[in-house]
Amino acid sequence: MTLPTFHEHMLPTLETLSDGQEKSLNEIRETVADMLDISPEDRSDMVPSGKCPRYVDRVNWSVAYFKQAMLVEAVRRGVYKITNRGRDLLGTNPSQIDRQLLMQYPEFVKFITPNNSKTSSDTQTSASAADDTPSTPQELIDDGYQKIVDELADTILSTVKNCSPEFFERLVVDLLLAMGYGGSRQEAGTVTRQGSDEGIDGIINEDRLGLDVIYVQAKRWEGAVSRPEIQKFAGALQGQRAKKGIFITTSTFSNAAYDFTKSIDSKIILIDGIRLSKLMIEHNVGVSTSDTYVIKRIDSDYFHDL
Template identity: 55%
Template sequence: QEILENSYQDVRNKLAHELLSQVMNSSPEFFERLVVDLLVSMGYGGSRSEAGERVGKTGDDGIDGIIKEDKLGLDTVCIQAKRWQNTVGRPEIQAFVGSLAGNRARKGVFITTSRFSREAQEYVQRIEQKVVLIDGETLAELMIDHNVGVSDESRYIVKKIDMDYFEE
Protein backbone atom coordinates (compact mmCIF):
# COMPACT_ATOMS: atom_id res chain seq x y z
CA GLN A 1 0.00 0.00 0.00
CA GLU A 2 2.93 2.34 0.70
CA ILE A 3 4.18 1.79 -2.86
CA LEU A 4 0.74 2.70 -4.20
CA GLU A 5 0.60 5.87 -2.06
CA ASN A 6 4.08 6.92 -3.21
CA SER A 7 3.13 6.31 -6.84
CA TYR A 8 -0.05 8.34 -6.36
CA GLN A 9 1.99 11.24 -4.92
CA ASP A 10 4.39 11.05 -7.89
CA VAL A 11 1.48 11.17 -10.37
CA ARG A 12 -0.11 14.06 -8.47
CA ASN A 13 3.17 16.03 -8.38
CA LYS A 14 3.64 15.52 -12.12
CA LEU A 15 0.05 16.64 -12.76
CA ALA A 16 0.57 19.75 -10.59
CA HIS A 17 3.71 20.66 -12.57
CA GLU A 18 1.92 20.16 -15.92
CA LEU A 19 -1.11 22.10 -14.68
CA LEU A 20 1.01 25.06 -13.62
CA SER A 21 2.74 25.03 -17.04
CA GLN A 22 -0.67 25.08 -18.73
CA VAL A 23 -1.76 28.01 -16.56
CA MET A 24 1.44 29.91 -17.43
CA ASN A 25 0.63 29.46 -21.14
CA SER A 26 -2.86 30.92 -20.73
CA SER A 27 -3.79 34.58 -21.14
CA PRO A 28 -3.87 36.91 -18.12
CA GLU A 29 -7.65 37.24 -18.58
CA PHE A 30 -8.08 33.47 -18.48
CA PHE A 31 -5.95 33.29 -15.33
CA GLU A 32 -8.12 35.91 -13.61
CA ARG A 33 -11.23 33.89 -14.52
CA LEU A 34 -9.56 30.69 -13.31
CA VAL A 35 -8.86 32.04 -9.82
CA VAL A 36 -12.46 33.21 -9.43
CA ASP A 37 -13.68 29.77 -10.58
CA LEU A 38 -11.35 28.12 -8.08
CA LEU A 39 -12.54 30.16 -5.10
CA VAL A 40 -16.20 29.61 -6.02
CA SER A 41 -15.52 25.86 -6.34
CA MET A 42 -13.99 26.01 -2.85
CA GLY A 43 -17.38 27.13 -1.53
CA TYR A 44 -17.09 30.90 -1.34
CA GLY A 45 -20.36 32.65 -2.12
CA GLY A 46 -22.41 29.46 -2.00
CA SER A 47 -23.62 27.90 -5.22
CA ARG A 48 -24.97 31.04 -6.86
CA SER A 49 -23.63 31.92 -10.27
CA GLU A 50 -23.07 35.52 -9.17
CA ALA A 51 -20.97 34.40 -6.19
CA GLY A 52 -17.83 35.58 -7.93
CA GLU A 53 -16.92 37.89 -10.75
CA ARG A 54 -13.81 38.80 -12.68
CA VAL A 55 -13.30 42.56 -12.72
CA GLY A 56 -9.70 42.76 -13.90
CA LYS A 57 -9.18 45.35 -16.62
CA THR A 58 -7.35 48.62 -17.14
CA GLY A 59 -8.14 50.87 -14.21
CA ASP A 60 -9.34 48.00 -11.99
CA ASP A 61 -7.67 49.59 -8.95
CA GLY A 62 -5.56 46.48 -8.40
CA ILE A 63 -8.49 44.11 -8.00
CA ASP A 64 -8.89 41.27 -10.50
CA GLY A 65 -11.92 39.59 -8.96
CA ILE A 66 -14.46 39.81 -6.18
CA ILE A 67 -15.95 36.86 -4.31
CA LYS A 68 -18.94 37.09 -2.00
CA GLU A 69 -17.89 35.29 1.16
CA ASP A 70 -21.40 34.05 1.93
CA LYS A 71 -24.73 33.58 0.18
CA LEU A 72 -26.05 36.92 1.43
CA GLY A 73 -23.02 38.82 0.21
CA LEU A 74 -22.47 40.41 3.62
CA ASP A 75 -18.72 40.40 3.15
CA THR A 76 -16.57 40.37 0.05
CA VAL A 77 -13.11 39.02 -0.64
CA CYS A 78 -11.02 40.86 -3.23
CA ILE A 79 -8.67 38.90 -5.45
CA GLN A 80 -5.40 39.80 -7.12
CA ALA A 81 -4.11 37.31 -9.70
CA LYS A 82 -0.53 37.51 -10.99
CA ARG A 83 0.62 35.08 -13.66
CA TRP A 84 4.29 35.69 -12.99
CA GLN A 85 7.59 33.84 -12.99
CA ASN A 86 9.35 36.35 -10.73
CA THR A 87 8.91 36.36 -6.96
CA VAL A 88 6.10 38.60 -5.68
CA GLY A 89 7.52 41.05 -3.15
CA ARG A 90 6.23 43.22 -0.37
CA PRO A 91 5.58 46.28 -2.61
CA GLU A 92 3.00 44.33 -4.68
CA ILE A 93 1.29 43.11 -1.51
CA GLN A 94 1.24 46.63 -0.04
CA ALA A 95 -0.37 47.96 -3.23
CA PHE A 96 -3.00 45.19 -3.04
CA VAL A 97 -3.75 46.00 0.61
CA GLY A 98 -4.25 49.63 -0.43
CA SER A 99 -6.71 48.44 -3.08
CA LEU A 100 -8.68 46.58 -0.40
CA ALA A 101 -9.26 49.83 1.48
CA GLY A 102 -10.35 51.52 -1.75
CA ASN A 103 -12.97 48.79 -2.22
CA ARG A 104 -14.16 48.72 1.42
CA ALA A 105 -12.90 45.16 1.80
CA ARG A 106 -11.17 43.72 4.85
CA LYS A 107 -10.16 40.44 3.22
CA GLY A 108 -8.15 39.55 0.18
CA VAL A 109 -6.53 36.66 -1.64
CA PHE A 110 -3.37 37.24 -3.67
CA ILE A 111 -2.70 34.36 -6.05
CA THR A 112 0.42 33.96 -8.15
CA THR A 113 1.91 31.28 -10.35
CA SER A 114 5.31 32.01 -8.82
CA ARG A 115 6.17 32.45 -5.13
CA PHE A 116 6.20 35.15 -2.44
CA SER A 117 9.24 36.73 -0.83
CA ARG A 118 9.76 36.25 2.89
CA GLU A 119 9.17 40.00 3.36
CA ALA A 120 5.76 39.71 1.64
CA GLN A 121 4.80 36.76 3.84
CA GLU A 122 5.89 38.56 7.01
CA TYR A 123 4.04 41.72 5.97
CA VAL A 124 0.63 40.01 5.72
CA GLN A 125 1.11 38.64 9.26
CA ARG A 126 1.38 42.18 10.66
CA ILE A 127 -1.46 44.01 8.91
CA GLU A 128 -5.01 44.49 10.14
CA GLN A 129 -6.65 43.17 6.95
CA LYS A 130 -6.76 39.41 6.42
CA VAL A 131 -4.78 38.60 3.27
CA VAL A 132 -4.11 35.04 2.15
CA LEU A 133 -1.16 34.38 -0.17
CA ILE A 134 -1.42 31.44 -2.58
CA ASP A 135 1.74 30.55 -4.50
CA GLY A 136 1.99 28.49 -7.68
CA GLU A 137 2.53 25.17 -5.92
CA THR A 138 -0.47 25.69 -3.64
CA LEU A 139 -2.55 26.94 -6.58
CA ALA A 140 -1.93 23.71 -8.51
CA GLU A 141 -2.75 21.60 -5.43
CA LEU A 142 -6.01 23.50 -4.86
CA MET A 143 -6.97 23.15 -8.53
CA ILE A 144 -6.46 19.38 -8.30
CA ASP A 145 -8.31 19.10 -4.96
CA HIS A 146 -11.31 21.09 -6.26
CA ASN A 147 -11.38 19.71 -9.83
CA VAL A 148 -10.64 23.00 -11.59
CA GLY A 149 -8.91 22.38 -14.92
CA VAL A 150 -8.57 18.64 -14.29
CA SER A 151 -10.77 15.60 -14.75
CA ASP A 152 -10.71 12.03 -13.46
CA GLU A 153 -8.83 9.58 -15.64
CA SER A 154 -8.81 6.46 -13.46
CA ARG A 155 -9.89 5.40 -9.99
CA TYR A 156 -8.47 2.55 -7.98
CA ILE A 157 -10.01 0.98 -4.90
CA VAL A 158 -7.69 -0.88 -2.55
CA LYS A 159 -9.36 -3.82 -0.82
CA LYS A 160 -8.43 -5.51 2.46
CA ILE A 161 -9.75 -8.51 4.32
CA ASP A 162 -12.84 -7.76 6.38
CA MET A 163 -11.96 -9.54 9.63
CA ASP A 164 -15.45 -8.90 11.04
CA TYR A 165 -16.88 -11.09 8.29
CA PHE A 166 -14.74 -14.03 9.36
CA GLU A 167 -15.64 -13.88 13.06
CA GLU A 168 -17.65 -16.94 14.05
Protein backbone atom coordinates in the same frame (compact mmCIF):
# COMPACT_ATOMS: atom_id res chain seq x y z
CA MET B 1 15.02 11.90 15.19
CA THR B 2 14.42 10.14 11.87
CA LEU B 3 11.62 7.58 11.90
CA PRO B 4 13.02 4.03 11.45
CA THR B 5 12.36 2.45 8.07
CA PHE B 6 9.80 -0.27 7.42
CA HIS B 7 12.50 -2.95 7.65
CA GLU B 8 13.76 -1.49 10.92
CA HIS B 9 10.26 -1.93 12.36
CA MET B 10 10.15 -5.63 11.52
CA LEU B 11 12.54 -7.18 14.06
CA PRO B 12 11.14 -5.24 17.06
CA THR B 13 7.63 -6.21 15.95
CA LEU B 14 8.45 -9.93 16.07
CA GLU B 15 10.43 -9.49 19.30
CA THR B 16 7.34 -7.93 20.89
CA LEU B 17 5.66 -11.34 20.59
CA SER B 18 8.71 -13.36 21.67
CA ASP B 19 7.26 -14.05 25.14
CA GLY B 20 4.56 -16.20 23.54
CA GLN B 21 1.72 -14.12 24.90
CA GLU B 22 -1.30 -13.12 22.84
CA LYS B 23 -1.22 -9.41 22.08
CA SER B 24 -3.52 -7.00 20.33
CA LEU B 25 -2.32 -5.09 17.33
CA ASN B 26 -2.57 -1.86 19.29
CA GLU B 27 -0.36 -3.31 22.07
CA ILE B 28 2.19 -4.37 19.46
CA ARG B 29 2.23 -0.92 17.86
CA GLU B 30 2.80 0.93 21.12
CA THR B 31 5.43 -1.52 22.36
CA VAL B 32 7.37 -1.27 19.11
CA ALA B 33 7.16 2.55 19.22
CA ASP B 34 8.63 2.45 22.75
CA MET B 35 11.33 -0.06 21.78
CA LEU B 36 12.41 2.15 18.88
CA ASP B 37 12.15 5.26 21.06
CA ILE B 38 9.95 6.97 18.51
CA SER B 39 9.35 10.56 19.58
CA PRO B 40 5.85 12.06 19.93
CA GLU B 41 6.54 14.16 16.83
CA ASP B 42 7.49 11.10 14.77
CA ARG B 43 4.46 9.19 16.09
CA SER B 44 2.28 11.89 14.57
CA ASP B 45 4.06 11.68 11.19
CA MET B 46 1.34 10.56 8.79
CA VAL B 47 1.55 8.56 5.56
CA PRO B 48 1.05 10.83 2.52
CA SER B 49 -2.63 9.91 2.28
CA GLY B 50 -3.12 11.11 5.87
CA LYS B 51 -4.96 7.91 6.78
CA CYS B 52 -2.77 6.83 9.71
CA PRO B 53 0.58 7.50 11.39
CA ARG B 54 3.52 6.17 9.40
CA TYR B 55 4.84 3.99 12.25
CA VAL B 56 1.40 2.39 12.64
CA ASP B 57 1.36 1.55 8.94
CA ARG B 58 4.82 -0.02 9.22
CA VAL B 59 3.92 -2.16 12.22
CA ASN B 60 0.65 -3.21 10.60
CA TRP B 61 2.45 -4.38 7.47
CA SER B 62 5.17 -6.10 9.52
CA VAL B 63 2.49 -8.18 11.23
CA ALA B 64 0.77 -8.84 7.89
CA TYR B 65 4.06 -10.06 6.35
CA PHE B 66 4.83 -12.23 9.38
CA LYS B 67 1.38 -13.77 9.15
CA GLN B 68 1.96 -14.63 5.47
CA ALA B 69 5.37 -16.12 6.35
CA MET B 70 3.68 -18.06 9.19
CA LEU B 71 5.89 -16.43 11.81
CA VAL B 72 2.82 -15.24 13.71
CA GLU B 73 -0.80 -16.35 13.76
CA ALA B 74 -4.04 -14.53 14.41
CA VAL B 75 -5.69 -16.21 17.37
CA ARG B 76 -8.75 -14.01 17.04
CA ARG B 77 -9.67 -10.72 15.46
CA GLY B 78 -6.85 -8.20 15.95
CA VAL B 79 -4.90 -10.44 18.35
CA TYR B 80 -1.68 -12.22 17.40
CA LYS B 81 0.73 -14.81 18.77
CA ILE B 82 4.18 -15.94 17.66
CA THR B 83 4.52 -19.39 16.07
CA ASN B 84 7.28 -21.98 16.46
CA ARG B 85 8.66 -20.79 13.14
CA GLY B 86 8.79 -17.26 14.47
CA ARG B 87 10.63 -18.39 17.60
CA ASP B 88 13.09 -20.35 15.46
CA LEU B 89 13.83 -17.24 13.41
CA LEU B 90 14.46 -15.16 16.53
CA GLY B 91 16.70 -17.99 17.78
CA THR B 92 19.12 -17.25 14.93
CA ASN B 93 19.64 -13.75 16.42
CA PRO B 94 19.06 -11.87 13.16
CA SER B 95 20.45 -8.34 13.06
CA GLN B 96 17.50 -7.28 10.91
CA ILE B 97 14.41 -8.78 9.36
CA ASP B 98 13.51 -7.60 5.87
CA ARG B 99 11.54 -8.88 2.91
CA GLN B 100 14.54 -10.64 1.41
CA LEU B 101 14.99 -12.64 4.62
CA LEU B 102 11.30 -13.59 4.56
CA MET B 103 11.71 -14.98 1.02
CA GLN B 104 13.14 -18.17 2.59
CA TYR B 105 9.57 -19.12 3.46
CA PRO B 106 7.55 -20.60 0.53
CA GLU B 107 4.29 -19.18 1.85
CA PHE B 108 5.70 -15.66 1.77
CA VAL B 109 7.20 -16.18 -1.70
CA LYS B 110 3.74 -17.16 -2.96
CA PHE B 111 2.25 -14.08 -1.31
CA ILE B 112 4.84 -11.57 -2.53
CA THR B 113 5.16 -12.91 -6.11
CA PRO B 114 2.40 -11.53 -8.38
CA ASN B 115 2.60 -14.49 -10.78
CA ASN B 116 3.03 -17.82 -9.06
CA SER B 117 4.29 -19.41 -12.30
CA LYS B 118 7.52 -17.39 -12.27
CA THR B 119 10.77 -19.25 -12.53
CA SER B 120 13.17 -19.47 -9.62
CA SER B 121 15.40 -16.82 -11.21
CA ASP B 122 12.41 -14.51 -11.54
CA THR B 123 11.58 -15.14 -7.91
CA GLN B 124 15.13 -14.28 -6.90
CA THR B 125 14.83 -11.04 -8.86
CA SER B 126 11.57 -10.27 -7.05
CA ALA B 127 13.26 -10.85 -3.72
CA SER B 128 16.11 -8.53 -4.60
CA ALA B 129 13.69 -5.85 -5.80
CA ALA B 130 11.65 -6.18 -2.61
CA ASP B 131 14.74 -5.77 -0.45
CA ASP B 132 15.74 -2.64 -2.36
CA THR B 133 12.47 -0.95 -1.40
CA PRO B 134 12.23 -0.55 2.39
CA SER B 135 8.70 0.83 2.22
CA THR B 136 5.32 -0.62 3.02
CA PRO B 137 2.88 -1.28 0.16
CA GLN B 138 0.78 1.64 1.40
CA GLU B 139 3.82 3.94 1.32
CA LEU B 140 4.69 2.80 -2.21
CA ILE B 141 1.16 3.60 -3.36
CA ASP B 142 1.13 6.96 -1.58
CA ASP B 143 4.60 7.93 -2.84
CA GLY B 144 3.71 6.92 -6.39
CA TYR B 145 0.48 8.89 -6.20
CA GLN B 146 2.33 11.95 -4.89
CA LYS B 147 4.81 11.79 -7.76
CA ILE B 148 1.92 11.71 -10.24
CA VAL B 149 0.30 14.70 -8.50
CA ASP B 150 3.56 16.68 -8.46
CA GLU B 151 4.14 16.05 -12.16
CA LEU B 152 0.54 16.99 -12.96
CA ALA B 153 0.86 20.17 -10.87
CA ASP B 154 3.95 21.21 -12.84
CA THR B 155 2.12 20.61 -16.13
CA ILE B 156 -0.91 22.58 -14.96
CA LEU B 157 1.24 25.51 -13.84
CA SER B 158 3.06 25.66 -17.17
CA THR B 159 -0.28 25.63 -18.98
CA VAL B 160 -1.76 28.34 -16.76
CA LYS B 161 1.23 30.61 -17.39
CA ASN B 162 0.54 30.41 -21.11
CA CYS B 163 -3.22 30.99 -20.97
CA SER B 164 -4.85 34.30 -21.92
CA PRO B 165 -5.73 36.90 -19.26
CA GLU B 166 -9.43 36.27 -19.92
CA PHE B 167 -9.04 32.53 -19.40
CA PHE B 168 -6.99 33.10 -16.25
CA GLU B 169 -9.83 35.26 -14.93
CA ARG B 170 -12.34 32.46 -15.47
CA LEU B 171 -9.97 29.90 -14.00
CA VAL B 172 -9.60 31.79 -10.74
CA VAL B 173 -13.36 32.26 -10.43
CA ASP B 174 -13.97 28.59 -11.23
CA LEU B 175 -11.47 27.55 -8.55
CA LEU B 176 -12.98 29.80 -5.88
CA LEU B 177 -16.46 28.52 -6.72
CA ALA B 178 -15.22 24.92 -6.55
CA MET B 179 -13.77 25.68 -3.12
CA GLY B 180 -17.21 26.79 -1.90
CA TYR B 181 -17.04 30.56 -2.27
CA GLY B 182 -19.86 32.52 -3.86
CA GLY B 183 -22.34 29.68 -4.24
CA SER B 184 -22.95 29.90 -8.00
CA ARG B 185 -21.23 31.83 -10.77
CA GLN B 186 -24.08 34.37 -10.77
CA GLU B 187 -23.80 34.79 -7.00
CA ALA B 188 -20.01 34.71 -6.98
CA GLY B 189 -19.54 38.43 -7.27
CA THR B 190 -17.76 40.72 -9.66
CA VAL B 191 -14.34 40.07 -11.09
CA THR B 192 -12.81 42.51 -13.59
CA ARG B 193 -9.52 42.08 -15.42
CA GLN B 194 -6.83 44.72 -15.25
CA GLY B 195 -5.01 44.53 -18.59
CA SER B 196 -2.01 46.55 -17.45
CA ASP B 197 -0.67 43.76 -15.25
CA GLU B 198 -2.49 40.81 -16.83
CA GLY B 199 -3.95 40.02 -13.44
CA ILE B 200 -7.47 40.29 -12.07
CA ASP B 201 -8.95 42.32 -9.27
CA GLY B 202 -12.42 41.96 -7.83
CA ILE B 203 -14.60 40.66 -5.06
CA ILE B 204 -16.27 37.34 -4.43
CA ASN B 205 -18.86 36.42 -1.82
CA GLU B 206 -17.45 34.37 1.01
CA ASP B 207 -20.69 32.41 1.23
CA ARG B 208 -23.93 31.98 -0.69
CA LEU B 209 -25.72 34.53 1.49
CA GLY B 210 -23.08 37.17 0.87
CA LEU B 211 -22.54 37.80 4.58
CA ASP B 212 -18.98 38.81 3.81
CA VAL B 213 -16.86 39.41 0.74
CA ILE B 214 -13.29 38.59 -0.16
CA TYR B 215 -11.11 40.84 -2.30
CA VAL B 216 -9.18 38.94 -4.96
CA GLN B 217 -6.09 39.78 -6.93
CA ALA B 218 -4.18 37.46 -9.25
CA LYS B 219 -1.01 38.03 -11.22
CA ARG B 220 0.59 35.89 -13.91
CA TRP B 221 4.16 36.66 -12.94
CA GLU B 222 7.49 34.92 -13.41
CA GLY B 223 9.48 36.61 -10.64
CA ALA B 224 8.67 36.48 -6.95
CA VAL B 225 5.92 38.81 -5.75
CA SER B 226 7.56 41.16 -3.26
CA ARG B 227 6.36 42.96 -0.16
CA PRO B 228 5.47 46.26 -1.93
CA GLU B 229 2.92 44.44 -4.09
CA ILE B 230 1.26 42.94 -1.02
CA GLN B 231 1.31 46.36 0.67
CA LYS B 232 -0.56 47.81 -2.31
CA PHE B 233 -3.07 44.99 -2.05
CA ALA B 234 -3.53 45.64 1.66
CA GLY B 235 -4.15 49.30 0.85
CA ALA B 236 -6.78 48.25 -1.71
CA LEU B 237 -8.48 46.20 0.99
CA GLN B 238 -8.67 49.25 3.24
CA GLY B 239 -10.11 51.26 0.38
CA GLN B 240 -12.84 48.66 -0.04
CA ARG B 241 -13.37 48.44 3.74
CA ALA B 242 -12.57 44.76 3.40
CA LYS B 243 -10.64 42.67 5.92
CA LYS B 244 -10.11 39.51 3.88
CA GLY B 245 -8.15 39.04 0.69
CA ILE B 246 -6.67 36.38 -1.55
CA PHE B 247 -3.59 37.14 -3.62
CA ILE B 248 -2.90 34.52 -6.30
CA THR B 249 0.22 34.35 -8.44
CA THR B 250 1.62 31.90 -10.95
CA SER B 251 5.08 32.47 -9.48
CA THR B 252 6.19 32.71 -5.83
CA PHE B 253 6.17 35.16 -2.94
CA SER B 254 9.21 36.59 -1.19
CA ASN B 255 9.76 35.88 2.50
CA ALA B 256 9.17 39.58 3.17
CA ALA B 257 5.77 39.30 1.53
CA TYR B 258 4.79 36.43 3.84
CA ASP B 259 6.14 38.29 6.88
CA PHE B 260 4.10 41.37 5.99
CA THR B 261 0.81 39.41 5.96
CA LYS B 262 1.52 38.34 9.54
CA SER B 263 2.02 41.92 10.74
CA ILE B 264 -1.29 43.44 9.62
CA ASP B 265 -4.86 43.20 10.87
CA SER B 266 -6.31 42.25 7.49
CA LYS B 267 -6.34 38.53 6.67
CA ILE B 268 -4.50 38.03 3.39
CA ILE B 269 -3.98 34.54 2.00
CA LEU B 270 -1.09 34.11 -0.44
CA ILE B 271 -1.44 31.37 -3.05
CA ASP B 272 1.66 30.73 -5.15
CA GLY B 273 1.80 28.85 -8.43
CA ILE B 274 2.42 25.41 -6.95
CA ARG B 275 -0.38 25.77 -4.43
CA LEU B 276 -2.68 27.10 -7.15
CA SER B 277 -2.10 24.05 -9.35
CA LYS B 278 -2.55 21.64 -6.43
CA LEU B 279 -5.78 23.36 -5.40
CA MET B 280 -6.97 22.91 -8.97
CA ILE B 281 -6.20 19.18 -8.72
CA GLU B 282 -7.84 18.87 -5.30
CA HIS B 283 -11.03 20.61 -6.44
CA ASN B 284 -11.13 19.11 -9.95
CA VAL B 285 -10.63 22.34 -11.90
CA GLY B 286 -8.98 21.80 -15.26
CA VAL B 287 -8.36 18.09 -14.60
CA SER B 288 -10.23 14.87 -15.28
CA THR B 289 -10.01 11.40 -13.77
CA SER B 290 -7.69 9.08 -15.68
CA ASP B 291 -7.77 5.93 -13.54
CA THR B 292 -9.41 4.91 -10.29
CA TYR B 293 -8.00 2.37 -7.87
CA VAL B 294 -10.08 1.24 -4.90
CA ILE B 295 -8.15 -0.11 -1.93
CA LYS B 296 -10.30 -2.22 0.35
CA ARG B 297 -9.81 -3.38 3.92
CA ILE B 298 -11.54 -6.12 5.85
CA ASP B 299 -14.83 -5.13 7.45
CA SER B 300 -14.32 -6.27 11.05
CA ASP B 301 -17.96 -5.59 11.93
CA TYR B 302 -19.05 -8.19 9.38
CA PHE B 303 -17.11 -10.87 11.25
CA HIS B 304 -18.16 -9.74 14.73
CA ASP B 305 -19.59 -13.15 15.66
CA LEU B 306 -16.35 -15.03 14.97
